[in-house]
Amino acid sequence: MRDVAVLGVGMHPWGKFEDKSITDLSREAVEAALRDAGIAWPEIEAVSAASSRFSGGKGWGLNGNDIVEEMGSNGVPVYNLSAGCAAGGNALNIGYTLVASGLYDRVLVFGAEKMPKGMIQTSGVEEETDPEYLRQISVGMPGPAFWGMLCTQRMDEYGTTEEQLARIAVKAHENAVHNENARFRQKFTLEDVLNSKMVSYPLRLYEICPISDGAAAVVLCSAEVARKHTTRPVWLASSTVATYRYDDGIPRGLASVVPKGRTLHSEAKLAVSKAFDDAGVGPKDVSLVELQDNTVYYELAFPEEWGLCEPGEAESLVEKGETTPVGSMPINPSGGFLSFGEATTAMGVFQICELAWQLRGEAGERQVPNAKVGLAQTLGLGGNGTAAILKR
C-alpha cells in the first residue's frame, strides 16, 4: 500500500440555506478543496461521494454523479457510499483505498446535505417485515431517545451530573465562536444549557445536535503528487470501516443480547482500534480528536472506550478543561456537531477538513498547540463505524 496525503480541504459553511441547492453547497466545497490543493477539476481521476437519502442524487443517493455533472462530465469513475451518518467516513475510506492501492493518484472525496426539518425518520418501506419500521411503530424511538437511554445508564454507573453534561456543550460553543464555518457561533453559559428544554431525559436541547445543511470536500493524492505541491504534507495515515458486533449491548432493532461486560458502540471501537494499528500510533500519541458528538454523551463514552482515558475519568477531564484545545485531551476543537448541526453524510469529511487545518497550524483561535496526530471518527445507523488518523 502507498502513502496517502490530504492535499486539499474545503467546506461550505453549515446552516440553513433556503436559496441554495445541495449541488450549490457541494460545488462550493469542492471548488474550495481544489483551490486548496492547487489542482484543477480535470486532474481528478476518481470521485468517492457520501450518498444522501435526503437531497439530490436523483433520489437514489447518486450525489457523486451530481457533482461530476456540475463540474464537467468527463467520464471519471464515481463511487456513491451509503452508511447513514458514517457515509462521509466510508467515502473517505474508498478514496484512501483507491490512492493507497496505486489505482489513482488524485481522488476527490465529498459529502453534502440539505436536511429536512424535524427529527430524522429512520424507516423506509411501511411493512411489518421491515425491522426498523416495526421498531418505530411498536415502540417509537427518535434518535435523541436512543442517546438519552445510554446517558442515563452512564449517570447511574459513574454518577455523571447534569452540570457535567452541560459543560461539554459550553465547551463546544466556546470553540465554535472561533470557527467561521460553524452554524451557532455564540457562547452559551452553563445556565443557558441547563435552562434549555428537556428533549430526551437527561439530554436537553443544547446537548444534542440540531440538523443543518452543509458540505465538505477533500482531495487525496499519492506521496509523489503531494511532494510536487507542498514541502509539509498532511498524511492520511489510516482510514478504517467497521460494523457492530452481535454481542454489543445496544439493541439496533427491538432487542440485543445482554453483553458480558461493558460492550457498547462496538463499531466505533473496532474502527478506531484498527485505525491506531494501521497508522502505527496509540491513544497516547493523539494530539486531538474530532469525534461524532451527536450528543454530549459521546464525549464521555468514546474516550474511555478507545483508551484515551480511564473508564469513568472523562467527566473529571471535562471539568478540568482537559478537552479544550489547550488541554491534555482536546476533543472537537471545531465546535463539533453540537455547534455545526448534523449534515449527516457530510460529517465524516468535515472532520478531515478540521484535522488538516489543525495539523497545518491554520486553525486560528481554536488551534491545538503543536498538533501532530489527529483522530476522526463517525458512527452511522445500521451499526456503521469509521475512523481515520491524520499525521504531519
Place this chain on the structure above:
Amino acid sequence: MTTSNQIPVAEGLFAETADGPRLLGSKCATCETPYFPKAAICHNPNCSDSKLEDAEFGPNGTLWSYTVQYYPPPPPAKYDEPFEPYALGLIDLPEGLRVLSKVTADDIEAIEVGGNVQLVIEKLHTNADGNEVVTFKFRQS
C-alpha cells in the same frame, strides 16, 4: 371497553397467554442466543449450527436504562393528541435478552435504573376507526 376492538400494533410480536403476557421470539438450541422478534437464522457468528426454536419471553425483567421523551416521535410512530411525554427503556430479561420498550409507571419521573419491571400489553394509540391499537410495554411497580 371490550377486547374485541383492541388491535395489536403488529402480528406475531406478543401474545396474551394463560400465564399472562409474553413476547414472541426465538432461541437457538445450539448456542442459546435469544431473539426478539423471531429470527430466521442464528446471528451469532460463533454458533456452529443454527437451530432456531420458538420461544416466549417475560414477564419479569430489570431496567438497564431509560429515558423520558418530551417531544413527539417522528412518523411512522403514532400517538394520541395531545402528546404526553413517555418513557422508553432497555429491559434485561433473565433469558439474556435486552429489549427496547415503552416503560410505564404511575409517575414516569420516578422510574429508576435497576428497577423491577413486568411485561404488560397496553394501548399505544386510538386509530382512525376508533379502535385501540395495543403494544407491549414494561411497567415499573
